[in-house]
Amino acid sequence: MNISPSPTLAVDAKAKALKAAGEDVCGFGAGEPDFDTPEFIKEAAIRALREGRTKYAPAAGIPELREKLAERWVAVNGFSRLEPSQVIVSPGGKYSCYLAILSVCSPGDEVLIPSPYWVSYPEMVKLAGAEPKILATGDQREFRLSPEQLAKAITSRTRLLILNSPSNPTGAVYSREELEKLVEVALRHNIYILSDEIYEQLLYDGARHCSPASFGEEAARSVITVSGFSKTYSMTGWRLGTMAAPPGVAKAVADLQSQTTSNATTFAQYGALEALRQPKEASQAVAAMLEVFDGRRKALHAGLGEVPRVTCLLAQGAFYLFPRISELGMNSTDFASALLEKEKVAVVPGVAFGAEGYVRLSYAVSDEVMEKGVERMNRFCASLQ
Numbered sequence: 001m002n003i004s005p006s007p008t009l010a011v012d013a014k015a016k017a018l019k020a021a022g023e024d025v026c027g028f029g030a031g032e033p034d035f036d037t038p039e040f041i042k043e044a045a046i047r048a049l050r051e052g053r054t055k056y057a058p059a060a061g062i063p064e065l066r067e068k069l070a071e072r073w074v075a076v077n078g079f080s081r082l083e084p085s086q087v088i089v090s091p092g093g094k095y096s097c098y099l100a101i102l103s104v105c106s107p108g109d110e111v112l113i114p115s116p117y118w119v120s121y122p123e124m125v126k127l128a129g130a131e132p133k134i135l136a137t138g139d140q141r142e143f144r145l146s147p148e149q150l151a152k153a154i155t156s157r158t159r160l161l162i163l164n165s166p167s168n169p170t171g172a173v174y175s176r177e178e179l180e181k182l183v184e185v186a187l188r189h190n191i192y193i194l195s196d197e198i199y200e201q202l203l204y205d206g207a208r209h210c211s212p213a214s215f216g217e218e219a220a221r222s223v224i225t226v227s228g229f230s231k232t233y234s235m236t237g238w239r240l241g242t243m244a245a246p247p248g249v250a251k252a253v254a255d256l257q258s259q260t261t262s263n264a265t266t267f268a269q270y271g272a273l274e275a276l277r278q279p280k281e282a283s284q285a286v287a288a289m290l291e292v293f294d295g296r297r298k299a300l301h302a303g304l305g306e307v308p309r310v311t312c313l314l315a316q317g318a319f320y321l322f323p324r325i326s327e328l329g330m331n332s333t334d335f336a337s338a339l340l341e342k343e344k345v346a347v348v349p350g351v352a353f354g355a356e357g358y359v360r361l362s363y364a365v366s367d368e369v370m371e372k373g374v375e376r377m378n379r380f381c382a383s384l385q
């Protein structure tokens, strides 16, 4: 099967190998928060283990968690209603995305993916036998798809549009108005939308998150929403993703999951449940993390501003910046590998996200690494003149 390995994990692996060999590496490749999971969530999972919650659970998730998630999507994200049966808990948001794609796409279908995109989408589409169709956006358009561009790309074979706001790798956040226009086009052509909202709580500068599935009855029948605990609560290793889907899709996803992985880890789900049962504590934990991220976001953006011939938007979400390096006269792969070799700084080449001429830097790193890394990058870029 012609599937590429995840390039973001590959950069991380190479940086870790150099580090293990004793090199002083500044790694901006990481795709996960550098904080620990909040203590009260860990405690709840430990309690669940002690209480013997060590057995199979219903394939689609423990009922308490599905109920709480449904409530949250209504209360916080503005869904007009959502039954717990429409909520599926999966082993990771990545798997939630894959099951969503698999459940609606057949061989021959086209799936529209705006670039820069999260690396796994096109490969997941291919695994489903469908065809990824990339719609390029750039920094001039702040990495956002326009409704005109979407309308032009839709054919009779188009089945699904994938949206990801806040975005990995760009950190771009769509406004409500922008999303409304895109949803309107999608509904007019009767295509599904997969809305990957895994970074929904990681926002800065007063940016607001908006869920397309909340735009009324018709939208609720066409939008599959994916979120999860990994990024919000620093729970990447727990492997817990969540989905809210129209009833037919939710049924297909639950069936697929029951025949492949079965339930996400039972005691992990009880830990996650605590985040929803204690919203105050949970939002305090997120706010504390966001404050640190925001400081780093500004510092990294300012630092990159000093690097000759590199330009960068100040993104309003997630924990990435996506500077343009095309003025330096080399492609993103050569840039990333020379930077790692010469200065021991790890970044992910933009080409991995379908965007040549850019690189992705994660600011889920310590201040010290960031300061040192930017200084080295500055030196490296200056040496290219």
Ligand SMILES: *Cc1c(COP(=O)(O)O)cnc(C)c1O
Binding pocket: 031, 091, 092, 093, 094, 095, 097, 118, 164, 167, 168, 196, 198, 228, 229, 230, 231, 236, 239, 240, 241
């Ligand atoms: C991290 C991430 C996910 C899911 O991560 P999991 O660890 O599988 O929960 C989904 N979409 C995007 C865009 C991501 O960056």
